Amino acid sequence: MEISLPYFFSELFIYSPEQPILYTRPIFWLLFAIIMGLYSFFYKKNPVRNFYLLAISLFFYYKTNGSFIALLVFSSVFNYGIGFFIASVNKRVTKKAWLILGLFLNLLVLGYFKYAYFFNDSFNQLFKTNHEIVNWLVLWENDLFKTTHDVSSILLPVGISFYTFQAISYIIDVYKKRVAPVKNIFDFSFYLTFFPQLVAGPIVRASTFIPQLYQKYKLTKPEFGHAVFLILKGLIKKIIFADFIAANFVDRVFSAPLSFSGLENVLAVYGYSLQIFCDFSGYTDIAIGLALIMGFKLPVNFNEPYKSLNLSDFWRRWHISLSLWLRDYLYIPLGGNRKGKGRTYINLMVTMLLGGLWHGAHLRFIIWGAIHGVGLVIDKLWHTLTKNKFSESKILRFISLFITFQVVTFAWVFFRAESWENINLLAYQLNHHFWVDDIWALFQGYKVTFGIIVLGYILVWFPFKIKEKIRGLFIRTPLFLKLFLVIFIILLLYQASSSDMQAFIYFRF
Numbered sequence: 001m002e003i004s005l006p007y008f009f010s011e012l013f014i015y016s017p018e019q020p021i022l023y024t025r026p027i028f029w030l031l032f033a034i035i036m037g038l039y040s041f042f043y044k045k046n047p048v049r050n051f052y053l054l055a056i057s058l059f060f061y062y063k064t065n066g067s068f069i070a071l072l073v074f075s076s077v078f079n080y081g082i083g084f085f086i087a088s089v090n091k092r093v094t095k096k097a098w099l100i101l102g103l104f105l106n107l108l109v110l111g112y113f114k115y116a117y118f119f120n121d122s123f124n125q126l127f128k129t130n131h132e133i134v135n136w137l138v139l140w141e142n143d144l145f146k147t148t149h150d151v152s153s154i155l156l157p158v159g160i161s162f163y164t165f166q167a168i169s170y171i172i173d174v175y176k177k178r179v180a181p182v183k184n185i186f187d188f189s190f191y192l193t194f195f196p197q198l199v200a201g202p203i204v205r206a207s208t209f210i211p212q213l214y215q216k217y218k219l220t221k222p223e224f225g226h227a228v229f230l231i232l233k234g235l236i237k238k239i240i241f242a243d244f245i246a247a248n249f250v251d252r253v254f255s256a257p258l259s260f261s262g263l264e265n266v267l268a269v270y271g272y273s274l275q276i277f278c279d280f281s282g283y284t285d286i287a288i289g290l291a292l293i294m295g296f297k298l299p300v301n302f303n304e305p306y307k308s309l310n311l312s313d314f315w316r317r318w319h320i321s322l323s324l325w326l327r328d329y330l331y332i333p334l335g336g337n338r339k340g341k342g343r344t345y346i347n348l349m350v351t352m353l354l355g356g357l358w359h360g361a362h363l364r365f366i367i368w369g370a371i372h373g374v375g376l377v378i379d380k381l382w383h384t385l386t387k388n389k390f391s392e393s394k395i396l397r398f399i400s401l402f403i404t405f406q407v408v409t410f411a412w413v414f415f416r417a418e419s420w421e422n423i424n425l426l427a428y429q430l431n432h433h434f435w436v437d438d439i440w441a442l443f444q445g446y447k448v449t450f451g452i453i454v455l456g457y458i459l460v461w462f463p464f465k466i467k468e469k470i471r472g473l474f475i476r477t478p479l480f481l482k483l484f485l486v487i488f489i490i491l492l493l494y495q496a497s498s499s500d501m502q503a504f505i506y507f508r509f
Contacts, residue, residue: 116360159199202321225475234285262434313374
């Protein structure tokens with residue numbers, strides 16, 4: 001079929017909700033090739049480079065989320081201004097007033113888009129009222145531009161949780177003098193909008209990213225090999241494992257639990273446990289690889305979390321940037337472990353409950369956070385009672401790993417299920433229709449899907465040293481061999497990909 005040039009440019013530059021820019025779409029990699037081609041002309045000139053990448057980042061966000069780019073620009077300008085005013089005044093009371101204003105407005109905007117339905121429904125249930133949601137921003141837009149957009153629904157802007165948390169960390173760090181305020185508004189906006197990690201992390205601190213804006217571009221051959229390896233690994237995780245498992249098994253079961261046996265429901269839960277890891281860590285791998293090619297280093301966000309021996313260990317390995325953010329900007333300000341054991345346990349619970357609420361405005365996410373909070377408290381109590389006497393026992397370490405993985409996987413049910421009804425139906429099938437007599441027929445029917453799941457878990461628990469040797473071997477291979485491997489993997493990904501590519505799971509957070 002012949003595609004006209006105007007149609008191509010329309011596809012390329014006009015926002016389409018049905019065709020967002022995803023790392024798994026060929027259009028992204030075509031755009032990235034063009035971007036890097038232009039980048040080669042001025043990557044050595046830091047001010048021009050930074051402004052160019054700012055413009056590219058805003059363009060990608062527009063292609064991903066349309067008019068919500070205005071909200072991202074507002075957040076950039078507002079938080080730049082708050083940081084400037086905090087740093088420019090001498091009185092502590094005035095500094096704190098600016099900080100409170102910044103925190104209030106950031107959380108107000110986040111709360112409006114993310115929790116309006118939650119609070120409205122809670123209010124209606126509590127006071128037996130029937131208030132309906134009104135999207136005031138769309139209402140103002142209709143009045144201003146004489147449009148007729150729907151005002152009865154509030155859409156969640158992609159990545160708002162991530163860039164809001166980055167903005168909050170920045171103004172707090174400026175207030176506490178951990179970081180100097182950024183002088184150039186374009187540099188600050190670039191920090192807040194950098195496209196590789198904008199919509200799903202990792203959450204980057206200004207203290208680690210801003211200094212890189214003024215450093216010379218540097219990319220060694222080993223770093224380039226590492227970046228390509230990360231990108232390929234991330235795409236394999238996303239397309240071959242996460243998307244395939246979701247489309248061919250997990251989504252079907254969770255959408256209609258009664259249509260599947262209890263055993264199939266349980267296997268879908270374990271499938272989702274692998275899916276969400278491959279999906280989220282896959283995004284992070286690609287983001288870190290893209291940033292490294294452009295000369296910027298992003299923090300590691302995953303460190304083999306399913307090898308954790310307890311939930312404390314899990315949160316040192318899973319979504320590390322969020323864990324550290326919650327620790328530094330919530331848990332420690334609440335008192336951390338400085339005010340006695342009882343207060344420590346309360347602080348852990350509050351932190352994880354709010355961490356659950358950060359993921360979604362629903363009781364299911366609060367329960368998910370509560371499970372992890374209780375697990376962290378139990379872990380603290382266990383270490384207090386045993387004084388780590390059994391830490392060297394291989395048998396107990398295996399038992400600890402096994403139990404931790406089961407708890408994490410069980411908690412994912414509340415994370416994945418679309419409603420309480422789904423959770424109840426899943427539990428019903430588990431209790432009443434857990435058939436094992438036709439297990440062989442079940443595995444025969446899903447042999448490819450279950451084969452992918454088993455392979456995925458083998459790779460998850462594969463020895464770290466061997467993984468590192470494979471990575472090192474790839475980095476050391478000659479360029480022509482790297483090119484051959486890249487082409488081979490691209491063809492493999494093309495064969496494995498479906499026509500209906502799925503957005504990354506954390507896009508909706």
